[in-house]
Amino acid sequence: MMDQNDTPIFELDHITYAYNNQIALNDVSLTVRAGERIAILGANGSGKSTLLKILDALYFATRGTARAFGEPLTEDALQDEARAFAFRRRVGLVFQDPDVQLFSPTVWDEVTFAPLHLGLAQNEVIERAEWAMDLLNITKLRDRAPHRLSGGEKKKVALASVLALRPEVWLLDEPTASLDPRSTSRLLDFIDELTREGKTIITATHDLDIVEEIADRVVMFCEDHAITGDGGARAMLSNRERLIECNLIHAHRHRHDATGEEHIHHHLHAAPHEHEH
Ligand SMILES: Nc1ncnc2c1ncn2[C@@H]1O[C@H](COP(=O)(O)OP(=O)(O)OP(=O)(O)O)[C@@H](O)[C@H]1O
Ligand SMILES: [Mg+2]
Numbered sequence: 001m002m003d004q005n006d007t008p009i010f011e012l013d014h015i016t017y018a019y020n021n022q023i024a025l026n027d028v029s030l031t032v033r034a035g036e037r038i039a040i041l042g043a044n045g046s047g048k049s050t051l052l053k054i055l056d057a058l059y060f061a062t063r064g065t066a067r068a069f070g071e072p073l074t075e076d077a078l079q080d081e082a083r084a085f086a087f088r089r090r091v092g093l094v095f096q097d098p099d100v101q102l103f104s105p106t107v108w109d110e111v112t113f114a115p116l117h118l119g120l121a122q123n124e125v126i127e128r129a130e131w132a133m134d135l136l137n138i139t140k141l142r143d144r145a146p147h148r149l150s151g152g153e154k155k156k157v158a159l160a161s162v163l164a165l166r167p168e169v170w171l172l173d174e175p176t177a178s179l180d181p182r183s184t185s186r187l188l189d190f191i192d193e194l195t196r197e198g199k200t201i202i203t204a205t206h207d208l209d210i211v212e213e214i215a216d217r218v219v220m221f222c223e224d225h226a227i228t229g230d231g232g233a234r235a236m237l238s239n240r241e242r243l244i245e246c247n248l249i250h251a252h253r254h255r256h257d258a259t260g261e262e263h264i265h266h267h268l269h270a271a272p273h274e275h276e277h
Pocket of ligand 1: 019022023024025042043044045046047048049050051096
């Protein structure tokens with residue numbers, strides 16, 4: 001029998017996914033092992049969110065096979081309620097768009113729903129939910145309606161609901177997008193804590209500045225919805241030609257007032273930057 005620790009968390013084998021006729025993932029193969037921290041990089045529309053939804057068993061591949069924890073990850077397999085519960089307990093996704101994720105009448109209901117529904121003890125859920133809301137500084141939003149919050153507040157509620165579940169596999173879709181600096185920094189510290197606990201963390205992000213903090217491995221999509229590179233984070237980020245080719249950094253013109261000279265610099269997507277002149 002295979003040692004449990006050798007069983008990959010996810011095995012995607014030549015997965016293709018299309019929304020009607022719109023290809024979103026093209027022949028994607030990927031193996032994720034327990035304890036890996038992976039950043040998924042790619043331009044808008046390259047397929048990152050679709051990949052996370054396949055890993056979370058919200059979508060099922062049009063072609064190819066997917067396995068999770070050594071078992072087939074198919075619609076049929078998840079018809080079995082016990083298996084579906086076990087899967088949902090182990091894997092948590094924070095959506096890119098919190099509007100899709102949030103549905104409860106109050107923030108408190110939202111944050112406690114998944115862990116209660118998945119059978120965690122009530123006192124444990126209360127403790128975790130309070131802790132998660134404190135970490136993200138949303139305790140004061142407890143009785144508010146999630147759909148009437150600001151974009152960043154919604155994102156924090158969506159994050160807190162997965163924080164309260166504490167799954168073993170974390171799928172984070174642009175977790176820092178729309179978070180203010182203090183919340184971003186607390187989230188990064190929390191990801192650090194998960195790392196020490198040996199959790200598996202897969203993050204789709206445009207924020208190249210945080211990649212080396214949250215990931216050891218980078219899987220890069222190009223605009224053809226296929227994986228173009230998969231390797232160590234440092235090496236992947238130092239291949240500037242590929243980052244430009246895949247629309248992850250861009251060349252950008254400036255005119256400098258003093259000299260009237262024009263330069264081209266390569267910039268990270270949204271990061272604040274300084275130049276040397
Ligand atoms: N619900 C949908 N219906 C039809 N096409 C879709 C749908 N959702 C996504 N797509 C298409 O699938 C492709 C991949 O989309 P996806 O959301 O996975 O990209 P992404 O890499 O997460 O982009 P972003 O950086 O903008 O979040 C895109 O071409 C997109 O237009
Ligand atoms: Mg996306």
